[in-house]
Amino acid sequence: MIMEKLKKVLHPHRRSRQDPPRQDPPNHLRHWAVAFVVCNFNVDVGPEVELVYPPSTQFSSSDLSAICFNSFPERQDTETEEDLAFHFTISNNSPDIRLNSPCSPYGSASNLFGCCIFRQEFDDTMKRSFNQKTLVLISSHEFTAFFLHLLKQITSSSVISDPATLEATYSQMLTWPAPSLGRHELPFMGSTIALEVAPHPAFPLQGLASSSPLASNGRPITIYAYEPLGSWDDIMPFMPCLSDLDVVYEKLLLCESVIVLARSPQLCSETVSALVDLIRPIPYAGDVKPYMTMQSEFRSIGLDGGTPRPFIIGITNPFLLKRVLGATENNERGRPHVLHLHGINGPVPIKRHHSLRHHTPSALDMPGGIDSHPSTKKFVKSDRTFIQSLDSILRADSRTKTAIGSLVRRHYAELTAQYLAPVNRYLATSVSPNFISSGGNYRYANFSETDFLHSLSKYGSSVKFRGQSPMQRHKARDGLYESFCRSPNFYSWLDMKLSLEKEASVGLLGSNSAAGVS
């Protein structure tokens, strides 16, 4: 049925004469998503694809198998009763799948983003007494929170795998205008969803307001396309200690590698998403893989022969941790930081304010006999009031949902803004009139690290640094900024800043052009 519709809108010139029977959806129908895939865990065979909708989607077999393997938890947990919602990122190795977005955001050319709902149902006719299936939505857009919302809506009251539902969902999405920056009101399966697409994924604090407890029955009124998935309220109880947050923050700020090890794909992928959010508006420039399994492809993060790159990955398998750590051993970048999320039994698990230097690794801490991370150099001073308020919320029984989430997100957003202020100040003063191009776009002079550090020592930074004496603190400060300016994050941030300013100035130019020209 849907094919009939598709035929009508196909660009005639796009169709090659050789394969008229093949009715691929034309690219412009893939504005939002590429396809739905239902994966089934077959006890005898392993994960297998049960259906792909639309069926004509030209996934390469390697991508299909990657989708399959990333769509299931690696640990068998017979107590899983609720659906697991998680997401993964794989390289797009399907040459026939291109997303053709007519306007920004264009979607990723190199990655496919998968959003999953995994369901385990008791079924005594099955060998293992369980039926395990995952519904995956594949897209080139990283609108993870939005897509997971869609998936939850269509699976909450029905089965995971229903071709008619997927057909209805897909055909609904075909009626949507292509994604663009700003607000969309999208009809979806009986309700309207408001979606906000920020000008850049790294905009800070996306979705913070919408996650207020007023949103009825957990359904957000407005979804921000790039809002983080994990709520710190859910993650925090699994943190090894509160001050670890500062350590990971600093690692991410400097674009170093982090491995999140958690018990479920939901927890690890949500944590990766929530962590990357902490350093916004700095776009983490390393590879972000919210969930990887033993079968994942590791070349993309620089292992198994790939070019070494910084990464943040989420895993659930201790053996995989061993393997990744082993593979990064000879890496001059240093060992990735491992954040092991394990629920500690006990009502108030998080009060261990030990500095990492005194952290003694215990066998319980890391599975597989892996040492806990060695002491980590820290530049930024932990904010005692912040840690204390976190602690008191965690201790209070009646903590309101989102109390921790907004506290954590606001704290780090402010910290990042404070951190960036000297860089912004330096860049602003470095704008030279000679660099104003004919189009009115100003350009920055060459960035000089020495000049910047001069400017930094002159004007200072409002971030609090570690150290007993002013000298030590200055050293820590210079060390942090120096490392940042040499990290890929600096360039990803600068790139974002420049492109946003350019877009803004183009907009300005449009409105002022009449008056501006004398």
Place this chain on the structure above:
Amino acid sequence: MVADSGAASGPKPSSSVKLVLLGEAAVGKSSLVMRFVNNDFQENKEPTIGAAFLTQKCNLPTRTIKFEIWDTAGQERFASLAPMYYRNAQAALVVYDITKAASLTKAQHWVAELQRQASPGIVIALVGNKSDLAASPNNSGSSSSGGSGGALSDASTAGDDGDAASSTAVGDGDDGDEDEEGEGGDARKVATKVAKAYADEEGLLFFETSAKTGLNVAEVFTAIANAIPETSLKGPRGVGGQTHLGGGRQEDAARVNLTGGRDAAGPKEGCAC
């Protein structure tokens, strides 16, 4: 956020109403909507997949209603999706085909399901479509009688006499053959009287329409707009969003309001009391 803010003062209050269309495949749901929204008609429309979403405003003397219309697929394979579409709906159009007796049975199933599972205050209209296929003269005239409340919205065509006149209708369903003005043209299989009686019994608005000619189409929507109790109207946004609102109050208002001829004058302000 606040429930009744939409009913505040202002030029002319405007509110959104979620409306769902249900009914067997090929009874003309999408055609009704297309007539209402675009004033257009297409023969042999392809079947709807899942549901289509459209909006249309309806101007009443005292307020403007913006219908958010969910035109669902009639095909059986999509039946399981229906609850998603009628969830939080304030109005439903349950459509059957007057030339197909089975489609009324299906419509009755939908009505029962809505009464059981949809929002308590939902306004339901039973609509017999394709009235252009019935033998013309008195049928089309009489069938416009929305006996129950709704019809009075516009020049209450018929009221009670409507019922009387609709005796034209063929005896309970089956063969419309020789019964009335045969003229070769009468494909009617569902008597107006039968459907109307059922509608009255269940407290539904009732209309016979033709999406093809446009007969009574706007009237259905106007009648629904009038029948929506003001208490259930909210601002332009968040119509049925908050389930904890509404509750009993709204339920009574709507249910009582629509039943029987007794409150034929009632729905004007959409308030039972």
